Amino acid sequence: MNDRIRTDIAHNARVWNYWLGGKDNYPVDREVGDRVTSFHPSIGEVARADRAFLGRAVTYLAAEAGVRQFLDIGTGLPTADNTHEIAQRVAPESRVVYVDNDPIVLTHARALLTSAPEGVTEYVDADAHDPATILAAAGRTLDFERPVAVLILGILNFVLDTDEARSIVRTVMAAVPSGSHLVLTHPTFDAELGGEGNIAAMEFWNAHATPPITARSRAEFASFLDGLELLEPGIVSCARWRAPDGAEVAQYGAVGRKP
Numbered sequence: 500m501n502d503r504i505r506t507d508i509a510h511n512a513r514v515w516n517y518w519l520g521g522k523d524n525y526p527v528d529r530e531v532g533d534r535v536t537s538f539h540p541s542i543g544e545v546a547r548a549d550r551a552f553l554g555r556a557v558t559y560l561a562a563e564a565g566v567r568q569f570l571d572i573g574t575g576l577p578t579a580d581n582t583h584e585i586a587q588r589v590a591p592e593s594r595v596v597y598v599d600n601d602p603i604v605l606t607h608a609r610a611l612l613t614s615a616p617e618g619v620t621e622y623v624d625a626d627a628h629d630p631a632t633i634l635a636a637a638g639r640t641l642d643f644e645r646p647v648a649v650l651i652l653g654i655l656n657f658v659l660d661t662d663e664a665r666s667i668v669r670t671v672m673a674a675v676p677s678g679s680h681l682v683l684t685h686p687t688f689d690a691e692l693g694g695e696g697n698i699a700a701m702e703f704w705n706a707h708a709t710p711p712i713t714a715r716s717r718a719e720f721a722s723f724l725d726g727l728e729l730l731e732p733g734i735v736s737c738a739r740w741r742a743p744d745g746a747e748v749a750q751y752g753a754v755g756r757k758p
């Protein structure tokens with residue numbers, strides 16, 4: 500086992516994997532995952548809705564917007580439909596760079612490196628707090644003269660300072676050209692989406708698991724998309740993005756295009 504992997508405290512990537520029905524988690528992750536579920540019973544649906552949103556957004560970007568490059572920051576453990584599989588199903592030549600800082604994701608990264616021969620996948624072990632390093636590493640695989648879809652799903656919630664979170668997004672989006680996209684999800688306490696359950700759930704998480712998490716309001720979420728053209732249907736529960744019948748979850752989702 501990678502000696503950076505700690506099995507005495509729950510880690511987000513592993514608990515997320517547990518909620519998605521995966522097997523790459525430890526007893527401590529399942530215990531914390533179950534306790535969080537007791538505070539916020541729909542958390543498993545949040546995880547599934549987030550992945551389904553990723554599927555719809557990447558399919559749209561590859562099939563309709565013609566995007567062929569993807570930078571997926573805060574990838575998570577490999578699961579059923581990873582970004583490169585979705586994109587390369589539409590366009591086998593798609594190039595995908597994955598980034599995460601959890602040692603367990605690094606250990607399983609091989610499963611993300613199964614690119615179609617026409618395309619490329621790469622994995623970068625890096626921290627979202629350091630976008631310059633991410634961009635330098637991604638620039639070895641992606642051509643920043645051509646549009647890039649930047650995926651930041653369920654990870655800005657681990658950047659506790661909102662100004663810093665905005666600055667990370669701005670730095671990454673400044674490096675990519677017009678026609679690039681930002682795909683974003685984020686949990687909320689907003690009652691409009693039934694987010695009240697997140698209050699006790701996140702309090703419990705922050706006392707027993709890592710990394711610490713925060714929720715954001717609709718206005719804060721919107722501020723991450725400043726300067727981008729919001730694609731229809733705008734900012735909605737990620738379960739409802741281009742899926743009008745989806746059962747709402749307390750996780751905002753949106754896609755913005757760089758003009």
Ligand SMILES: C[S@@+](CC[C@H](N)C(=O)[O-])C[C@H]1O[C@@H](n2cnc3c(N)ncnc32)[C@H](O)[C@@H]1O
Nearest residue numbers: 512573574575599600601626627652653654657
């Ligand atoms: C909730 S999961 C989301 C996974 C995937 N993006 C999805 O939507 O299904 C968040 C991921 O972000 C990663 N993460 C958290 N903080 C990070 C940081 N500072 N830098 C890089 N990755 C981070 C975690 O390890 C975890 O894999």
